Amino acid sequence: MSKNLVAYFSASGVTKQVAQNLSQAISSDIYEIQPKVKYTDADLNWMDKQARSTIEMADKSFRPEIVEDNFDISEYDTIFLGFPIWWYVAPTIINTFLERYDLSNKKIILFATSGGSKFGKTVEDLRVSVSDSTKIIEGEILNGSPSVEQLKSWAEKFCK
Numbered sequence: 626m627s628k629n630l631v632a633y634f635s636a637s638g639v640t641k642q643v644a645q646n647l648s649q650a651i652s653s654d655i656y657e658i659q660p661k662v663k664y665t666d667a668d669l670n671w672m673d674k675q676a677r678s679t680i681e682m683a684d685k686s687f688r689p690e691i692v693e694d695n696f697d698i699s700e701y702d703t704i705f706l707g708f709p710i711w712w713y714v715a716p717t718i719i720n721t722f723l724e725r726y727d728l729s730n731k732k733i734i735l736f737a738t739s740g741g742s743k744f745g746k747t748v749e750d751l752r753v754s755v756s757d758s759t760k761i762i763e764g765e766i767l768n769g770s771p772s773v774e775q776l777k778s779w780a781e782k783f784c785k
Contacts, residue, residue: 627702627703627784628653628654628700628701628702628703629651629653629654629701629702629703629704629705629784630653630654630655630656630698630701630703630704630705631644631647631648631651631653631654631655631656631704631705631707632655632656632657632658632704632705632706632707632722633655633656633657633658633706633707633708634657634658634659634660634707634708634709634716634718634719634722635657635707635708635709636664636669636678636709636716637669637709639709639738640707640708640709640737640738641657642770643707643736643738643767643770643771643776644657644705644707646770646771646772646773646776647705647707647736647767647776647780649773650773650774650776650777650780651705651776651777651780651784653705654701656696656698658691658708658718658719658721658722659691659692660689660690660691660692660718661689661690661691661692662689662690664677664678665677671711671712678711678716681716681717681718682711682712682714682716682717684717685717685750687717688717688718688720688721688724689716689717689718689721690721691718691721691722691725698726698727698728699727701731702731702732703731703732703733703734703783703784704728704731704732704733704734705733705734705736705764705780705783706719706722706733706734706735706736707735707736707737707738707767708735708737708738709737709738709739710737710738710739710740710742710743710744710745710747710766713742713743713745713746714744714745714746714747714750715735715737715747715750715751719751719754720750720751720753720754723751723754723755724754727756728755728756728759729756729758729759730758730759731759731760732759732760732762732783733755733759733760733761733762734762734764734780734783735747735748735751735761735762735763735764736764736765736766736767737764737765737766737767738766738767738768739766739768742766743766744763744766747763748761748763762783764779764783765779767779
């Protein structure tokens with residue numbers, strides 16, 4: 626039987642709420658991708674060319690450090706991976722997460738929150754961080770605080 630995980634990165638708390646509801650909806654474990662250095666409001670000011678997030682997103686090879694832990698991802702077959710959309714793609718901290726673990730032969734379903742952007746080239750940008758045997762599926766932008774019931778219905782199509 627397949628074991629599911631909801632892994633997420635949330636800088637402001639919006640994606641965290643969706644991830645928690647999704648985890649509840651599919652009765653899965655949950656894992657927070659935590660930056661080694663937390664993002665401040667100034668770091669997230671996309672209008673400032675010197676803001677940390679702007680600098681990171683301008684360089685596709687940048688890999689923000691994440692908190693070291695002993696998380697064992699090997700027991701999961703399907704990973705719902707959530708994040709906010711930054712500059713029309715996933716933040717590069719998601720690449721850091723993908724490169725930390727052996728995700729061979731796993732299925733990764735993406736979900737995101739966004740102020741208006743779609744996934745853009747997210748799948749393409751993340752593909753470089755996993756093996757060829759890892760399946761990445763563009764899920765959905767989940768805005769508006771979807772309920773546990775709505776998320777259960779959405780996730781069921783990927784859990785077969």
